[in-house]
Amino acid sequence: MLAVTTAVASGSRSPTHLDPDLSWAPPSSAWPLGCGEAGVDLLALVAHATQRGVVLAASVALVGFVVGCPLGAVAGLARGGLERAVSRACDLVQAFPTFLLALVVLSAVRTPTRSHLAAVFLLTAWAPFTRLALAQTRVLRDAAFIEAARALGGGRARVVLRHLLPNLLGVVAVQLGSTAAAIVVSEAALAFVGFGTRDGISLGSVLDQGVSAMLRAPHVLFVGAAGVFLTSVALMIAGRAFDPSIAPGRRGH
Amino acid sequence: MRRFARVAGRIGEAALVVLALATLVFLALRILPGDPAALVLGDQASEAERAVINAKLHLDEPMWMQYARFVGGLATLDLGESVRRPGVSAVARVLDAIGPTASLAAVAVVLGAILGVGASVLGAGPWLGSRRGWIDRAATALAATPLLAFAPVLTFALAARLRVVPLPGDPEAGAAGLLFASGLLSLPLAAHVARVSRAALDDLGRAQFLGVARAKGASYARVLWMHALPAAIGPIVTVLGTQLGALLGGAVVLERLFERRGLGTLILEAYASRDLPVLEAAVVFSGALFVGAQQLAAAAHAAVDPRVRS
Numbered sequence: 025m026l027a028v029t030t031a032v033a034s035g036s037r038s039p040t041h042l043d044p045d046l047s048w049a050p051p052s053s054a055w056p057l058g059c060g061e062a063g064v065d066l067l068a069l070v071a072h073a074t075q076r077g078v079v080l081a082a083s084v085a086l087v088g089f090v091v092g093c094p095l096g097a098v099a100g101l102a103r104g105g106l107e108r109a110v111s112r113a114c115d116l117v118q119a120f121p122t123f124l125l126a127l128v129v130l131s132a133v134r135t136p137t138r139s140h141l142a143a144v145f146l147l148t149a150w151a152p153f154t155r156l157a158l159a160q161t162r163v164l165r166d167a168a169f170i171e172a173a174r175a176l177g178g179g180r181a182r183v184v185l186r187h188l189l190p191n192l193l194g195v196v197a198v199q200l201g202s203t204a205a206a207i208v209v210s211e212a213a214l215a216f217v218g219f220g221t222r223d224g225i226s227l228g229s230v231l232d233q234g235v236s237a238m239l240r241a242p243h244v245l246f247v248g249a250a251g252v253f254l255t256s257v258a259l260m261i262a263g264r265a266f267d268p269s270i271a272p273g274r275r276g277h
Numbered sequence: 278m279r280r281f282a283r284v285a286g287r288i289g290e291a292a293l294v295v296l297a298l299a300t301l302v303f304l305a306l307r308i309l310p311g312d313p314a315a316l317v318l319g320d321q322a323s324e325a326e327r328a329v330i331n332a333k334l335h336l337d338e339p340m341w342m343q344y345a346r347f348v349g350g351l352a353t354l355d356l357g358e359s360v361r362r363p364g365v366s367a368v369a370r371v372l373d374a375i376g377p378t379a380s381l382a383a384v385a386v387v388l389g390a391i392l393g394v395g396a397s398v399l400g401a402g403p404w405l406g407s408r409r410g411w412i413d414r415a416a417t418a419l420a421a422t423p424l425l426a427f428a429p430v431l432t433f434a435l436a437a438r439l440r441v442v443p444l445p446g447d448p449e450a451g452a453a454g455l456l457f458a459s460g461l462l463s464l465p466l467a468a469h470v471a472r473v474s475r476a477a478l479d480d481l482g483r484a485q486f487l488g489v490a491r492a493k494g495a496s497y498a499r500v501l502w503m504h505a506l507p508a509a510i511g512p513i514v515t516v517l518g519t520q521l522g523a524l525l526g527g528a529v530v531l532e533r534l535f536e537r538r539g540l541g542t543l544i545l546e547a548y549a550s551r552d553l554p555v556l557e558a559a560v561v562f563s564g565a566l567f568v569g570a571q572q573l574a575a576a577a578h579a580a581v582d583p584r585v586r587s
Contacts, residue, residue: 116290116293116297121298121567122522123526123529124298124560124564127548128302128556128557132305210526217541231429234429245430246430249430250426252423253423
C-alpha cells in the first residue's frame with residue numbers, strides 16, 4: 025500500500041496543480057479518482073497526503089517507542105518509588121486531552137507545519153509504550169534468566185540492554201501500528217476541522233472538500249473516507265506484522 | 278475517613294491534570310514564535326493598536342505575573358473579555374457552548390452503552406445460534422474504523438440520499454439532529470463496549486455462581502441480566518472512561534460536520550478570529566469536563582467493584 029502511494033506520488037501528478045475547468049469532475053480515465061475543489065487531482069492529493077501522514081505517524085510512533093520502552097523497563101526493574109511514579113505519570117499522560125492541546129499549539133503558531141504536529145503528538149505518544157514495557161517487565165523481572173544475569177554480576181544497564189529489552193520489543197512493537205494509526209487519524213481530523221498545515225495536503229482536507237460538496241460531487245467524500253480508513257487499517261496490520269519478526273522466542277523456529 | 282481521602286485524592290489528581298493542560302496552553306500561546314498581538318490584529322497593525330491589545334491581554338507584564346493572573350483567573354472563573362465581542366466575558370461564551378456539547382456526549386455515552394451491552398448479550402446468549410460470530414466480527418470491524426471515515430459517508434447516505442435525517446447545517450435539526458450526531462459518535466464506543474463486555478461475560482461464563490443460579494432454575498436471560506452483567510459492569514465503565522478522549526475529539530469533528538453549536542465550534546471560531554481569551558477558556562474548560570468525566574468513571578468503577586478499591 026505504501027509502495028503504491030509512493031509510486032503514484034512520485035509520478036508526474038502534482039497535488040497543487042489546479043485546473044478550474046475540471047472542478048468537481050467525476051472520476052474518468054485521465055483522473056481515476058476524479059477532481060476536487062478548483063480541479064485538484066484527487067489521486068495525486070490522496071497519494072501525497074497518505075505518504076506524508078504515514079511518515080509523520082511512523083516517525084512519531086518510533087520516537088515514542090524508543091523513549092518509552094527503556095523507560096518502562098528501567099522503572100520496572102527499579103521497583104518502589106520510581107515504578108509507582110512512572111506508572112502514575114503514564115496514567116496522567118494517557119488521560120491527557122491531546123486533541124485540545126494540538127488545537128492550541130496549532131493556533132499559536134502562524135504557519136503550522138508537520139513538525140509542530142509531530143511535537144504535540146510526541147508529548148503523549150510515549151505513554152502507551154512505557155505502560156506496556158512496564159507491564160511486561162513486571163512479568164519478566166522475576167524470571168530465572170534475569171535473576172541469573174544479575175547473579176552473574178551483570179550491572180543494571182547490562183541487564184536492561186542485553187536481557188530485558190530484547191524480550192520486551194516484540195510485545196511492545198505491536199503497539200507501534202495502533203499508535204501510528206491513531207496519529208494518522210488525529211492528523212486527518214485536525215485538518216478536517218481546519219487546523220491542518222498550510223499546504224492543505226492531508227486526507228482530512230479531502231474529506232473537508234467532500235463534505236462541503238456532498239450534494240454536487242459525492243465521489244470526493246468517498247475518496248477521502250476510503251483514504252482515511254485504508255491508511256489506518258494498513259498501519260494496524262503493519263504493526264501486527266512486527267510481532268513474529270522481532271520476538272526472539274520465535275526467531276529460532 | 279479513608280473514603281474522604283480517596284475523594285480528595287481524585288479531586289487533587291483531576292486538578293493537577295487540568296492545571297497541566299492550562300499551563301501548557303498558557304505557555305503555547307506566549308512562548309511559541311508569533312506575537313499574540315500581531316496574531317489578533319494582523320501584520321498591518323500600528324504600534325499604538327498593538328500596545329492597546331497588549332495592555333488589554335496583560336501581555337506587557339512580566340511572565341510570572343501573567344501566569345499568576347491566569348491561574349487566579351482559572352480559580353475565579355474570570356479569564357478576561359472576549360477580544361472579538363467586547364463586553365462578553367470569555368467564560369460566559371464557553372458556558373454558553375458547553376450545553377450542546379455535553380448533551381451530544383452524554384447521549385452518545387448512553388447510546389453506546391446500551392448498544393454495546395445489547396450486542397454483547399446477543400453474542401453471548403443462545404438466541405442467534407451460529408450467527409453469533411457476526412456480532413463479534415462487526416464489533417471488531419467497527420472498532421477499527423475511524424469515526425472520521427464512516428461519519429461523513431453515513432451522513433451522505435442517510436441525509437443527502439435517503440433524507441431520513443436532517444442535512445448538516447440545518448438549523449431546524451433539533452432532536453433528530455442531536456440523536457443522529459450522537460448515534461454516529463456512539464458507534465465506535467458501542468463497538469469497544471461490546472468487545473470488552475463480551476470478554477467479561479465469557480470470563481464469567483466459567484464462574485461458579487452462574488452455574489448455581491442456572492441450577493436454581495433461572496432462565497438464561499435472567500442469569501445474564503441479574504447475575505452476569507452486574508459483575509461485568511466494572512470493565513464496561515472503565516472502557517467508557519478510556520474512550521472519553523476519542524469522544525471529545527469526535528465531538529469536535531461532528532460539530533464541524535453538522536455545523537452544530539458547541540465547544541468544538543467555539544474553539545474553531547476563536548481560532549479563526551484569533552480570540553485568545555476565548556480560546557484559552559474553551560480549551561481549559563473542555564479539558565476540565567473531560568478529566569471530570571474520567572474521574573467519575575473511575576469512581577463509579579470503584580463504587581460497583583470492591584476489588585479495585587485497594
